[in-house]
Amino acid sequence: MSAEKLVRQLRGELDDAGLRGSVLVRDLHADDEIGIEPDLVFPIASLVKIPLAVATLERVRAGELDGARRIEVQPGRIPGAAPTGVSKFRHPAVIAVDDLLYLSMSVSDNAAADALFELTPPAQVTSILGRLGICGINVRHPLRDLTDTPAERFDDGDADLAQAIAIAAGTGGRGHRIPQLDITEANAGSARAFVDLLQQLWMPSSIAPEVRARVRELMAANVIRHRLAPDFVADASTWSSKTGTLLNLRHEVGVVEHADGQVFAVAVLTESRIAAITQPAAEAVMARVARRLRDEIRSGWAHVRSSHGETSAERHASASRVEEW
DSSP states (O other): OOHHHHHHHHHHHHHHTTEEEEEEEEETTTOOEEEESTTOEEEOGGGGHHHHHHHHHHHHHTTSSOTTOEEEEOOOSSTTSOSSGGGGOSSOEEEEHHHHHHHHHHSOOHHHHHHHHHHSOHHHHHHHHHHTTOOSOBOOSOGGGGGSSGGGGSOGGGHHHHHHHHHHSBOTTSOBSSGGGOTTTSOEEEHHHHHHHHHHHHSSOSSOHHHHHHHHHHHHTOOOOSSSGGGTOBTTEEEEEEEEEETTEEEEEEEEEETTSOEEEEEEEEEEOSOOSOOHHHHHHHHHHHHHHHHHHHHHHHHHHHHHSSOHHHHHHHHHHHHHO
């Protein structure tokens, strides 16, 4: 099957699942990539915690912040606003900056992330990203803004109404009556922008090695693994990622590293037109589409390897390991 036919088929599978997506998979050694609308911009929800971590760690590296500094964090004030972390605490807690990073990334703790945004506001995060050459991701607001949507105005039994509003209130130009879903007002980015960021985190780049290593460690510690992880985790591979979820948005971006040296960045950003909170079948389709695109690139890599012995990817991987050391 040609790559073009595969993309058409997979786009159809997403559509059948009620999804539209921005999807991109890239071989981080060879730079080969394949995607579906990879430049389509979405509100990014909790994916913003990756650039927040980069900016925070860059400030720690520069001596502007102390990772051991302890911050008093208030518990979440909106019942049900977040499923995990300090957001569920009943009392204030004192937590070090390094540990706030862990909570923000590993369990997607919004209260921990907002404590970090108090230290490095959205505009400063965007400025740091620009200085590091990270483009295409706009950081405009803290995480607490995500808890002021129609979802917080309905009882649990009417939660599908918030989903219906989210689906119906968008415009053809990616605007939205709900500000958190309007790409001109929300934190926003595309699959390509996140794959570019992942490439800078996994490969030598303008980001300092110690910052890259810590963000990779934090992404590997992600415990939310029901979306893409089932199709990428194996004994001979590791999956490091971050999810993002808001109303009808379901995202995940990550990197799969295979024991044979192959490394692929994967970004899947989607919006659903089905008014349901829980959609495991749709998430299974997201994972399957991403894996099929990875397999398409991987099959070409295997052919080159069998024809020419050691690949440029393997030589590049060796050089990268030496530089990191």
